[in-house]
Amino acid sequence: MFxxxxxxxxLRSQVLRSLKRAVFDGRLPAGSKLPSTRQLAHxxxxxxxxxxAAYADLCAEQLADSxxxxxxxxxxxxxPRERRRFxxxxxxxxxxxxxxxxxxxxxxxxxxxxxxxxLQYGEPMVDIGFFSHWRRALxxxxxHTQPRAVAAQGLPALRREVALHLRRRRGLDCDADDVIITxxxxxxISLVARVLLDEHDVVALEDPHYQLADRALRAQGAQLxxxxxxxxxxxxxxxxxxxxxxxxxxxxxxxxxGRVMSAPRRLELIALAKRHGFWIFEDxxxxxxSFESRHLPALCSLDGNGRVIYxxxxxxxxxxxxxxxxxxxxxxxxxxxxRAKMLADMSxxxxxxxAVSRLLCSGVYDRHLRKTSLELRRRRRAxxxxxxxxxxxxxxxxxxxxxxHVIGWLPGFNDRQVDRLIAxxxxxxxGLHPVKPHFARPVRTPGLLLGFAxxxxxxxxxxxxxxxxxxxxxxxLTSPASMVNCG
Amino acid sequence: MFxxxxxxxxLRSQVLRSLKRAVFDGRLPAGSKLPSTRQLAHxxxxxxxxxxAAYADLCAEQLADSxxxxxxxxxxxxxPRERRRFxxxxxxxxxxxxxxxxxxxxxxxxxxxxxxxxLQYGEPMVDIGFFSHWRRALxxxxxHTQPRAVAAQGLPALRREVALHLRRRRGLDCDADDVIITxxxxxxISLVARVLLDEHDVVALEDPHYQLADRALRAQGAQLxxxxxxxxxxxxxxxxxxxxxxxxxxxxxxxxxGRVMSAPRRLELIALAKRHGFWIFEDxxxxxxSFESRHLPALCSLDGNGRVIYxxxxxxxxxxxxxxxxxxxxxxxxxxxxRAKMLADMSxxxxxxxAVSRLLCSGVYDRHLRKTSLELRRRRRAxxxxxxxxxxxxxxxxxxxxxxHVIGWLPGFNDRQVDRLIAxxxxxxxGLHPVKPHFARPVRTPGLLLGFAxxxxxxxxxxxxxxxxxxxxxxxLTSPASMVNCG
Numbered sequence: 024m025f026x027x028x029x030x031x032x033x034l035r036s037q038v039l040r041s042l043k044r045a046v047f048d049g050r051l052p053a054g055s056k057l058p059s060t061r062q063l064a065h066x067x068x069x070x071x072x073x074x075x076a077a078y079a080d081l082c083a084e085q086l087a088d089s090x091x092x093x094x095x096x097x098x099x100x101x102x103p104r105e106r107r108r109f110x111x112x113x114x115x116x117x118x119x120x121x122x123x124x125x126x127x128x129x130x131x132x133x134x135x136x137x138x139x140x141x142l143q144y145g146e147p148m149v150d151i152g153f154f155s156h157w158r159r160a161l162x163x164x165x166x167h168t169q170p171r172a173v174a175a176q177g178l179p180a181l182r183r184e185v186a187l188h189l190r191r192r193r194g195l196d197c198d199a200d201d202v203i204i205t206x207x208x209x210x211x212i213s214l215v216a217r218v219l220l221d222e223h224d225v226v227a228l229e230d231p232h233y234q235l236a237d238r239a240l241r242a243q244g245a246q247l248x249x250x251x252x253x254x255x256x257x258x259x260x261x262x263x264x265x266x267x268x269x270x271x272x273x274x275x276x277x278x279x280x281g282r283v284m285s286a287p288r289r290l291e292l293i294a295l296a297k298r299h300g301f302w303i304f305e306d307x308x309x310x311x312x313s314f315e316s317r318h319l320p321a322l323c324s325l326d327g328n329g330r331v332i333y334x335x336x337x338x339x340x341x342x343x344x345x346x347x348x349x350x351x352x353x354x355x356x357x358x359x360x361x362r363a364k365m366l367a368d369m370s371x372x373x374x375x376x377x378a379v380s381r382l383l384c385s386g387v388y389d390r391h392l393r394k395t396s397l398e399l400r401r402r403r404r405a406x407x408x409x410x411x412x413x414x415x416x417x418x419x420x421x422x423x424x425x426x427x428h429v430i431g432w433l434p435g436f437n438d439r440q441v442d443r444l445i446a447x448x449x450x451x452x453x454g455l456h457p458v459k460p461h462f463a464r465p466v467r468t469p470g471l472l473l474g475f476a477x478x479x480x481x482x483x484x485x486x487x488x489x490x491x492x493x494x495x496x497x498x499x500l501t502s503p504a505s506m507v508n509c510g
Numbered sequence: 511m512f513x514x515x516x517x518x519x520x521l522r523s524q525v526l527r528s529l530k531r532a533v534f535d536g537r538l539p540a541g542s543k544l545p546s547t548r549q550l551a552h553x554x555x556x557x558x559x560x561x562x563a564a565y566a567d568l569c570a571e572q573l574a575d576s577x578x579x580x581x582x583x584x585x586x587x588x589x590p591r592e593r594r595r596f597x598x599x600x601x602x603x604x605x606x607x608x609x610x611x612x613x614x615x616x617x618x619x620x621x622x623x624x625x626x627x628x629l630q631y632g633e634p635m636v637d638i639g640f641f642s643h644w645r646r647a648l649x650x651x652x653x654h655t656q657p658r659a660v661a662a663q664g665l666p667a668l669r670r671e672v673a674l675h676l677r678r679r680r681g682l683d684c685d686a687d688d689v690i691i692t693x694x695x696x697x698x699i700s701l702v703a704r705v706l707l708d709e710h711d712v713v714a715l716e717d718p719h720y721q722l723a724d725r726a727l728r729a730q731g732a733q734l735x736x737x738x739x740x741x742x743x744x745x746x747x748x749x750x751x752x753x754x755x756x757x758x759x760x761x762x763x764x765x766x767x768g769r770v771m772s773a774p775r776r777l778e779l780i781a782l783a784k785r786h787g788f789w790i791f792e793d794x795x796x797x798x799x800s801f802e803s804r805h806l807p808a809l810c811s812l813d814g815n816g817r818v819i820y821x822x823x824x825x826x827x828x829x830x831x832x833x834x835x836x837x838x839x840x841x842x843x844x845x846x847x848x849r850a851k852m853l854a855d856m857s858x859x860x861x862x863x864x865a866v867s868r869l870l871c872s873g874v875y876d877r878h879l880r881k882t883s884l885e886l887r888r889r890r891r892a893x894x895x896x897x898x899x900x901x902x903x904x905x906x907x908x909x910x911x912x913x914x915h916v917i918g919w920l921p922g923f924n925d926r927q928v929d930r931l932i933a934x935x936x937x938x939x940x941g942l943h944p945v946k947p948h949f950a951r952p953v954r955t956p957g958l959l960l961g962f963a964x965x966x967x968x969x970x971x972x973x974x975x976x977x978x979x980x981x982x983x984x985x986x987l988t989s990p991a992s993m994v995n996c997g
């Protein structure tokens with residue numbers, strides 16, 4: 024016969040599947056008689072009982088009838104199907120889908136396993152000591168998590184701990200009721216976009232910027248305006264005023280320039296938001312890791328008019344695999360956001376919320392932050408020292424007070440040379456990543472986004488030495504004249 | 511002085527916060543001199559070092575300047591703030607938010623802890639044996655989960671296991687590439703709504719229906735049409751054709767009527783979807799728990815034209831606290847959905863995905879399903895027997911082949927009597943829940959949605975006896991005449 028078994032799972036269900044395929048393909052048309060069980064068993068090389076069982080299943084699914092003494096027949100109701108796997112494409116089915124399809128691709132942190140050393144931003148700093156704490160917190164959570172779903176706003180114990188933490192470390196005057204737990208900052212952006220934005224609303228974003236924020240806001244239909252960043256952070260004079268609905272900003276450590284927004288600039292933004300009635304989304308993505316100076320107060324802690332939505336995340340401070348973050352929103356928006364969260368996915372994982380709240384209330388989180396900060400500072404120092412030693416004048420380091428990356432500008436290189444540099448480095452086992460995809464406008468000087476969190480001090484020494492050698496190699500391949508002209 | 515410490519956390523930060531509040535309130539205006547550290551320490555009853563440290567913090571935050579030999583002054587840049595906590599309300603900021611605010615409230619499963627016995631649907635069946643498996647799976651996950659973020663489509667190992675499971679148990683012809691991991695069915699609905707629907711698109715939904723689907727689709731701006739359900743499931747003759755964009759349907763076990771869609775009805779829907787070009791969202795929310803007859807094939811397994819989006823969830827089969835589900839979408843929509851998922855929250859929790867995939871591949875999940883099915887069948891039997899014994903003709907049981915609840919109709923009662931019944935039951939420690947909120951149209955006969963998953967056989971015996979007594983009590987309070995008229 025024409026039946027082919029696919030070799031997956033039990034024989035009985037293999038036979039059933041192949042029969043169904045034949046029915047839907049039209050190879051066994053409506054009303055046709057199935058082969059005898061004995062014959063099919065012989066043809067397929069399976070036991071007769073298996074075929075009998077499969078026929079019974081087909082009848083139970085009302086795709087065939089067994090007529091006593093006559094045999095088994097395909098029922099009349101079954102239309103032949105063209106093909107099981109519909110391929111081809113469809114037009115975008117909504118304006119949202121249409122926008123999704125036009126979005127520029129996102130350069131996501133994806134480590135190339137073949138590379139010995141990768142200066143990829145977004146790679147986690149792996150701390151063995153932390154893993155044992157995390158394991159214990161998960162065991163605790165497995166024992167103590169309620170089996171029922173958590174409230175959409177988040178686990179009360181976690182909201183309480185987050186509020187305490189934000190009061191202590193980020194100067195926010197908030198309590199548990201003000202906190203909404205989200206699946207990371209990405210969900211915070213996406214919920215805020217839905218609650219605040221209609222299509223064509225004007226949204227301002229720093230340039231350079233965080234790509235996933237740009238894409239999420241574009242997908243929502245926002246009209247994006249990129250605003251340049253100067254030494255004090257986002258330049259408020261370049262804001263599209265009036266008419267601005269929402270400003271997305273990373274004041275603690277501008278992504279990816281690393282600049283910290285000055286206090287007067289923060290106050291200016293707050294005043295502008297009040298005067299022009301726009302909202303501010305403060306992405307405090309690594310506000311916890313500021314090395315050079317004391318933390319400046321979060322924008323949200325300065326806001327007396329309920330215009331700032333503050334978002335933070337455990338993704339950067341704990342592990343990228345932990346998809347938990349938090350939003351502190353003005354009371355006027357809270358209900359909208361909680362409802363949007365409920366309709367988006369009901370609530371966040373109870374297990375992860377319980378485990379993370381355990382880390383916070385036991386003090387492990389604070390100790391982890393201190394330890395991580397110290398180690399990140401050490402690694403940053405190693406990277407910067409290495410760059411000074413090995414790359415000399417070819418690479419200019421953008422000064423920044425914290426975080427997990429620095430930008431290295433290559434004033435003497437053009438884009439083609441940077442491509443060659445990256446290719447050369449790759450062949451030598453070093454992963455390098457251009458800063459260009461993070462800019463909306465053309466960048467005059469090419470540069471590299473150098474993530475240092477995932478590499479040890481020793482690895483960073485090797486990586487910078489290797490980078491220096493690659494830079495020299497590419498610089499020597501090109502004439503001094505061309506190097507000067509491309510700056 | 512006018513500073514008040516809030517008693518939360520370190521003294522130093524308490525002093526800092528109270529100083530900042532005074533600065534932003536205008537009680538310490540720009541340019542004003544702060545009291546001497548000695549004086550403030552005395553007034554607040556804290557050590558002078560604490561005040562010195564808080565002043566230094568204020569200076570570090572650029573809110574004050576220390577002038578050698580003269581004292582510390584509030585900087586000029588600080589504008590006074592009206593009030594820290596902005597209260598009041600704002601207009602909805604987007605059409606989405608406006609719709610959110612008009613949505614009818616959702617009767618969510620929230621157990622009343624004061625009730626001894628609660629026939630609440632959505633309460634989990636707690637199996638002690640399963641918890642130890644779940645704990646082991648979480649420990650495994652804590653050890654084996656990669657620290658980096660998972661791909662937006664989901665953990666490959668989990669997608670593989672889900673595909674295997676769906677092939678085996680639900681007849682789907684899918685593999686790992688076809689599966690997208692979501693935060694439960696709720697996220698599946700919300701992603702599909704975004705990818706498929708513009709405002710005013712026509713969406714059909716069963717009546718009665720699952721409230722959170724109704725609300726999510728309304729929030730998206732869909733024009734909802736409720737379609738009645740007959741003995742064979744959703745009635746296709748009542749579909750708003752042509753012009754229908756999406757049909758949301760629960761064929762395995764209609765929620766909450768419990769009816770199972772017949773095979774010819776399934777084939778008819780598939781044919782209609784092809785002819786009229788609408789999409790079908792198949793919510794297979796408890797397709798795993800069918801007791802009376804063999805599973806009918808999922809709609810998706812019959813679909814040869816790529817019109818069915820299949821969604822399932824571990825929330826019902828494992829624990830409500832596990833926010834993981836899966837979507838099998840036609841290849842034509844997959845990329846749109848994966849992108850929408852990435853912009854929504856990047857990906858699902860790696861820990862939960864690893865733990866659940868462990869349960870699947872070790873066979874624990876299948877054993878758990880079998881065990882749960884048996885126990886649910888026992889509990890359902892106990893409920894139905896109890897209802898027959900104790901409630902007699904006052905309560906008619908809606909026949910249904912599976913799931914975790916049945917509907918009990920009260921043909922002799924009016925709405926007021928049902929309210930009285932529920933109130934009486936509550937005072938006696940029994941939680942009852944009307945079926946009415948699950949209907950869009952007026953319901954002629956009132957009824958109760960009786961969830962049985964969370965109660966043991968013994969508890970169900972007591973619950974049904976109690977329900978019978980309450981029914982008798984309320985029936986006796988009213989005259990026989992009124993009881994007949996209200997049917």
